[in-house]
Amino acid sequence: MEALFERIQCVAPTESSVYINGETGTGKELLANAIHQLSPRKDGPFIALNCANLTDDLAESQLFGHTKGSFTGATKDQPGFLSQADKGTLFLDEVVDLSPRVQSKLLRALQEQTFQPLGSTQSQTFDTRVISAAATPLRQAVAEGQFREDLFYRLNVIPLKLPPLRERHHDKPLLFRHFLSHYSAQQRKPREWLLSQALTDWINSYPWPGNIRELQNVCAFVSSCIPAHQLSIDKTMLPEDILMGDQRIAANRQASIGCRRPADITRDELLAVLQRNNGNKAQTARQLGISRMTLYRLLQQMEIDTEMTA
Template structure:
């Protein structure tokens, strides 16, 4: 369950403020004084690490965090907060005279900052504004969820907590003109998220221009992005408008930006800073009104450490990060995705409607899907083409050997059930078998089990409750650590 889900269910729940500071006495004093003036629950954490752990376990609306802390400082905490909980409003506390750090924090997504020592009334006023902002964002998300189709948001299929967080982030950022960096493995649907941001923005009537950076040679990419004047180089027989100009008053999507050369990085940084381009061979700059959305499947911070990507460009692009989860971290979406692909591709390929056999669905649920959603879609398409009847079985998509190794359905009890009932039975068996084995392997430790299976602790607890599985039954003798 996401933070938004919790608040949707109970609008009477008080807002929550989390204060993060390494000075314990200061925390106690601030908690007492703010509890009197703010109609909200006040929580405290004495380090960035403990604050992040707290955020994983319970929803928080506003975070008030000190910039200077041992270990994880305020800026690192802010970066991780925005990656995991983009809907949480952050206010930074800075020492007097640290305006540059405060400005950097604002660029990285902080809502506001306040200097120490601060006036109590000013602090209360700032927090009131932040809490009100978060209520408006939450209400907007709630209304958007009501209007969504069943498991489909802007052509993106998913109902898992991981995908709901993505949908929430898209909805929140779409109304702004902030630059967005979408990260995730190949095949996770980063291009669909970029299109959704454009469709929901005020620029939706303008052009959406996409360029796959690695597919364009470096010597051509510059002229493609910025254009050129006649005579700028050999064979430049006429003026050419670049993609930035084509995307004027719209959105430019730079797909797989982690693969561009250092020379292009430098010129792109200049465009993002100055909001203007200079075509090759031209002496004048041209102002452009473009919202940039970029994506990458690379670890850009690792590339920065290796000297392969400019750090200043990274922070220009990473104003709002959105992380696309791999399919193995959202397995509960696989049946929904299969239904979607069956409807879509049976119609496109002019084939009768088909279904996924229970045996094949169980294999789908167990696979790691290195190619993610794209690989699943290609597999379903292959099944539509090669299955002679209405049902797609493991052998129709080359998974016969995996079927023989599967023990979940050896009893043949699902063969005579209708498709929907069989699919539900498959899911029930999968969840129970998977979760019980997971808990047994981790001695009933929910936190450890969540890390191992790639879910958040709160999400795993929700699934365990849904299927009536008690972690205590799997705990080994010894002191409790969970």
């Protein structure tokens, strides 16, 4: 983490694009915001867009904006995030989930520093630094055919790796105390607590599959439940599902992001699910238990015309 912070200090003042690789809950958006705050663009806007599970039309509308009447429900002109983040920073989380069509349009916009909102023939210029992130290393996504190589070179100028909490051995107790103090202050309770040895040992040994987001959740729970007059905290005060070692939470989390082997999906099954969803690829991917990029690869391999299935 010290090496990561030193690198941030070096790259923040530049205009180079940054790609952050890290598991869900490790704080990628916080890291992107820190880069923004340390940059010459700190007085400009910082805008974040989560690209996961966006349809093509919605992704284009969010990025580039749209004009009134450009599609059903477009009742007024709406600027996109690229223009809203002008003179500032746009953070694209889970950027690997963008479809090939949207990737192509984003590449052209970044190359030319111009774009056209949906439904418009007028080009708009923008001055926006792009920081992107995902749980997948971008080079791996390119090798697997999920991401355009030319867009990779645009976004992956400065790669940063944010380690999971389980690897940050010295940070875990410090972060636990920090967030416990933060939530206790919100509730007007003592900000300094005595942690039992059993609790400290658990903090160090627990794998924290939800990373910092899970740690925050545990601290919020403990600070809410502990009586204001009590000054020490023991392991018995942790949430019940953690104390019982409930593995269902981890299993559900894995299922929600998709864990099915693409090789197990037949062409007939894919066609049936795609047709049942009227060609909606995001919904199809969720029901099949795979990522959108994996779905696009299967569609290409199986030579399925998505226009005919819609």
